[in-house]
Amino acid sequence: MQPRNAYASHTTQVVDGDHGDRCHHARCAVPQAGAQTPTARSIAREAFVYGLPIVAIYETLCKQAVDREGTDFKAPFNAIGHSFQVAKPQDKQFVTPNSDTPYSYVRMDLRAEPVVITMPKIVYSDGA
Numbered sequence: 001m002q003p004r005n006a007y008a009s010h011t012t013q014v015v016d017g018d019h020g021d022r023c024h025h026a027r028c029a030v031p032q033a034g035a036q037t038p039t040a041r042s043i044a045r046e047a048f049v050y051g052l053p054i055v056a057i058y059e060t061l062c063k064q065a066v067d068r069e070g071t072d073f074k075a076p077f078n079a080i081g082h083s084f085q086v087a088k089p090q091d092k093q094f095v096t097p098n099s100d101t102p103y104s105y106v107r108m109d110l111r112a113e114p115v116v117i118t119m120p121k122i123v124y125s126d127g128a
Contacts, residue, residue, distance in 0.1 A: 065107040074105035078115055081105045 063072040064081075075081025083103045108115045 061107060064105060075107070077107050077109040079106070 063070055064074040065077050067073055068076070074083075081104065083105075086102060087099050106117075
């Protein structure tokens with residue numbers, strides 16, 4: 001059987017528990033630690049350090065502005081959504097949400113044109 005990718009030629013470990021103790025599917029193949037070189041480790045470390053934040057931000061964007069059926073959906077693009085309750089320990093939209101702060105969300109799509117946000121005049125009780 002021919003390997004389907006570069007990882008399949010290495011001894012493999014189980015990535016997910018669905019395939020028993022050892023898996024030889026190309027999609028599950030992971031080189032063992034001994035197969036890595038210092039250069040490969042360095043490249044992997046840099047990919048993780050620089051890649052993880054943008055992937056995490058994109059995941060949050062999709063959950064909050066694209067997946068309308070999801071529990072984390074806040075508002076579609078170019079619309080403001082509000083949380084009407086303060087955060088509870090079960091809320092996972094932030095790593096550490098403030099429990100006494102109401103949040104508003106807006107994801108702006110600026111590819112076609114600028115978006116203008118206008119605020120109503122704030123009238124203070126002292127008349128200023």
